[in-house]
Amino acid sequence: MPIPADWPTTEAQALAEQERLRPLVQAVDDDAPCRLIAGVDVAYDDDHDLVVAAAVLLDPDTLDVVEQATAVGRIAFPYVPGLLAFRELPAVLDALAALTRTPDTVVCDGYGLAHPRRLGLASHLGVLTGLRTLGVAKTPFTFDHHDPGPERGSWTPLTDPATGEEVGRAVRTRPGVKPVYASVGHRIGLDTAVHTTLQLARRYRLPETTRHADSLCRRALTEAQRGRTPAN
């Protein structure tokens, strides 16, 4: 997988990069099977300019973890709503590259097409790697939606208030529990993105992929903080 060489450092560069990548997003199902699914997530320590990403591979049927990897690096971009990919992806790409196998699908903690300019981190990662991706976020960001029914599996459209178009879906993964927000990343359709989300989130609100990646990058961050930098 490609390693970011000329990664954007200014908002203007980032916006130009999004404009370049946006037309390359494929928002329809790809025929390729999914035998290996990955979850990726990132943890930060801004004080020490430290970022740690985790990539965890699961068997999509049993949801068993079959491999995992982490990557430590320097924070490459500040947090700017709408430009999250530039902050998270460098480390994520490194973590994915550290795996001995390549996943067929990658689940991101955030959005894909549900983005002001239709290029959230999930879509961004998909275009950069060519992998099938989808995004599952925990909050509605700037989008509108009605509350889905209380039963697991029910969903409602997530719409862009500016255009009215459906950019994702609010999905109830657990009865009576706050929904998650699924959207297309790359090489996948919205129905499949929702189906995949439900397949991965049975016991808990969030997909097992994100849960494993989240706990792993947090542990790795704590470890990285101890290893170097005693108390500064």
Add this chain to the structure above:
DNA sequence: GCGACAG
């Protein structure tokens, strides 16, 4: 101009 805003 002001507030909101994935992680």
Add this chain to the structure above:
DNA sequence: ATCTTGTCGC
């Protein structure tokens, strides 16, 4: 994201 105690429940 991160700062943070105890607490209710499987």
